[in-house]
Amino acid sequence: MESPVKHSKGAVTESEKVQAEPSTVIVADARFYSESMITAKTSYLGCTAEDTFRDNSISSKNTSNSSSDDLEKGAGPIVIHHHELEDFDGEPTARERRHCSTQPAMISDGPPGHTVGLPVKRNGRIWRGLRYNLFSVYQRLFSVCLIANMATLVVLLAQNRQETPWGPDRTHVATAAAANVLAAFLIRQEHVINALYAIFCATPWWLPLRVRRVIAKFYHFGGVHSGCAVSATVWFSFFTALITKDFASGNYNQPGVVAIAHVLLALLLSICVFAIPKFRMVNHNTFEAVHRFAGWIAVGLFWVLILLVSKAASDMPGADSLGIKVVKSPAFWLVMAVTFLTILPWLRLRKVVAFPEKLSNHAIRIHFKYMKMGPILGLRISDNPLKEWHAFASIPAADGQSFSLIVSDAGDWTKKQIGDPGHAYWVRGIPITGMLRMAIVFRRIIMVTTGSGIGPVLSMLVSHPMPCRLLWSTPDPEKTYGENIMESVCKVDPDAMIINTRVSGRPDMVALAYHLYVQSNAEAVFCISNASLTRKVVYGLESRGVPAYGPIWDS
Numbered sequence: 001m002e003s004p005v006k007h008s009k010g011a012v013t014e015s016e017k018v019q020a021e022p023s024t025v026i027v028a029d030a031r032f033y034s035e036s037m038i039t040a041k042t043s044y045l046g047c048t049a050e051d052t053f054r055d056n057s058i059s060s061k062n063t064s065n066s067s068s069d070d071l072e073k074g075a076g077p078i079v080i081h082h083h084e085l086e087d088f089d090g091e092p093t094a095r096e097r098r099h100c101s102t103q104p105a106m107i108s109d110g111p112p113g114h115t116v117g118l119p120v121k122r123n124g125r126i127w128r129g130l131r132y133n134l135f136s137v138y139q140r141l142f143s144v145c146l147i148a149n150m151a152t153l154v155v156l157l158a159q160n161r162q163e164t165p166w167g168p169d170r171t172h173v174a175t176a177a178a179a180n181v182l183a184a185f186l187i188r189q190e191h192v193i194n195a196l197y198a199i200f201c202a203t204p205w206w207l208p209l210r211v212r213r214v215i216a217k218f219y220h221f222g223g224v225h226s227g228c229a230v231s232a233t234v235w236f237s238f239f240t241a242l243i244t245k246d247f248a249s250g251n252y253n254q255p256g257v258v259a260i261a262h263v264l265l266a267l268l269l270s271i272c273v274f275a276i277p278k279f280r281m282v283n284h285n286t287f288e289a290v291h292r293f294a295g296w297i298a299v300g301l302f303w304v305l306i307l308l309v310s311k312a313a314s315d316m317p318g319a320d321s322l323g324i325k326v327v328k329s330p331a332f333w334l335v336m337a338v339t340f341l342t343i344l345p346w347l348r349l350r351k352v353v354a355f356p357e358k359l360s361n362h363a364i365r366i367h368f369k370y371m372k373m374g375p376i377l378g379l380r381i382s383d384n385p386l387k388e389w390h391a392f393a394s395i396p397a398a399d400g401q402s403f404s405l406i407v408s409d410a411g412d413w414t415k416k417q418i419g420d421p422g423h424a425y426w427v428r429g430i431p432i433t434g435m436l437r438m439a440i441v442f443r444r445i446i447m448v449t450t451g452s453g454i455g456p457v458l459s460m461l462v463s464h465p466m467p468c469r470l471l472w473s474t475p476d477p478e479k480t481y482g483e484n485i486m487e488s489v490c491k492v493d494p495d496a497m498i499i500n501t502r503v504s505g506r507p508d509m510v511a512l513a514y515h516l517y518v519q520s521n522a523e524a525v526f527c528i529s530n531a532s533l534t535r536k537v538v539y540g541l542e543s544r545g546v547p548a549y550g551p552i553w554d555s
Contacts, residue, residue: 115515121543128543137220138552145227149180149234165242165251171329173239174309178302178334180232185341187224190430196221197433203441209523212441213547216524219435222554226275233268240265257308264301267294281531281553285388299342302335345429349385356421359482362475363408363452364418366425373403375463377431378456381405385426388413393434393456395488396463406481408452435551436460442523442547443467447493448513448537450474453528454485461492469516470496473507509533510540517546524549 121128153176156168167173186192200218207215240261246252271294274280280287310325310332319325326332355367366381373379373394380389390413392405409415436456439445444467449457451474461468470493477498478486489496497516499507513525524547527537534550541548 115511116518118511118514118540119544122545123543128539132539132542137217138223138554141220141223142227142230145183145224146231146234149176149228149231152176153235153238165246165249167242170239170242170246171309171331173235173242174305175330175334177232177235177239178331178338180228180235181302182334182338182341184225184228184232185338187221187228189341190345190432193221194430194433197437201437201440205441205443209547213524216438216441216547216549219438219549220552222552226554229275230272233265233272236261236265236268254308254312257305257312260301260305260308264298264305267298267301270294271298277554288388296342299335299339302331302338306332306335348430349426349428351424351426354421354423354425356417356423357404357482358418358421359406359485360480361409361418362480363406364421365404365406365482365485366417366421367397367402367404369402371403372401373431373463376434376437376460378434378459379405379427379431380429381425381427383422383425385428389428390414391432393436393459394431395455395459406452406455406458406485410452434459435549436526436528438549439468439524439526440464440466444520444522445469446471446513446516446520446522446525448509448525448527448529450509450529450533452481454481454489456528458485458488458492462488465492468493469520469522471499471509471512471516472496473499473501473509475502476500509537513537513541513548514544514546517541523547526550 123131156172160166160168196218200215203212203215205212240258243252243254243258243261247255247258252258270290274283274287274290306326306329307322310329311322313319314322314325320328352368352370355369357365357367359365373396375396376393378391378393380391382389392407394403394405396403407414407417409418434456437460439447439460446469447457447461448471450472454472454474457470457472461470470489472489474480477500489498497512501507509527509529513527516522517525525537525541527534527548527550529537529550531551531553538548538550
């Protein structure tokens, strides 16, 4: 069978060069596809990484070069005729919905020699750093949760400053801690996540782009999880301080309650410390173990604490019985809900048969046939369920009854699976909707990815075809990922820009993404790559006014 992928070479004839090197680019189809971007016509692209974007000789009144302090190199601008590149707010045409073509996907030896120049970044460097880093959507959600809790605490202290013993009712403080723990658990629960994605992804296209681009940031909901978790720790620290003070002054003779509270506080603090981003990224296995086992022990100690506190209250003259005290406690019901959410995913723990397909020494594709996979869903698999879990995007099969995952060499565990693939893996819970699902709130998008990031991209575009241009930069794509993956890429975008970095080196992904964004009149850019490049692309585009999205690695 002939491969669907053709390679462009560096050597070209003079006649080809005349066609391939226009001084101006005319966008042939303003709605989405552009004849000028079919990589087959740019066979002169065999340039090295050092030569990329050197041609700055063409001026443009429509675009401008990047400022000298840009993190990314600017691309030399070209003259773009915008007479057909008007805004389009209607429904996608039949051509936009076409995702198969007889045209072969092309692997170029380098990026285009001429691209749309990057505009200057907006606002000053300090404001950009605050706006897109310190005050990101994730940080804003975290801050809202934490500030709301601290404001509530201050109000309670003000209202009860004359009480004896000093401070608010201890049970109210414990209830606030338990409520925040429940909120932190809920926002990470698979059914809740999938339901929220379904709600936010129902955003209609007729809403202004400025509204949809904000809604698409929903996947930063991890800020609520961390904000509530830290708030719970603060509330419980205050509770522990109050009962310790009462115990020291002789007003609360319950040493067991005080001891359990201190142990529980230590566990909550350890969970927060090990979840600090820099530590979590470097020691992810440790973070995962502490999060899981310390969390389980903490839930158990919450139950012990509730029983001890209720027992102490029931021993007072004229008090209700222990059972009545327990069921009347708000913390009892809150912790019961937390316990249910903790156990629920493990009720679906099972080992399923896998069918590994080795693509190369760098990647493997694992097929599963135990269930039908819905659109844009991720799955966590493990060969040791108590040790570590790894999440991958699922790619639905053409038969609609099976799916596969792409695993590339990104660490000890993935390297082990490539070298000695298993024929069965543990799974638990239900598949979770991925952040790429938010792409459907836009009419037309650009997908930027590197390496095995093609897996999540195909997961989205195969299960939910939509007008999209694809930029994929990876070493030896055919050799590494195989013919089937290349065929899938060809189907989702017949004009995909695939760059073999083994030949050209790493291109300027910000410049290329912006080039495709302008040329195809897209509404947003999604980037799936490693953490460093994803942040660079998202920041590089957002700081220039382009709606850009990428994973945030908050778990």
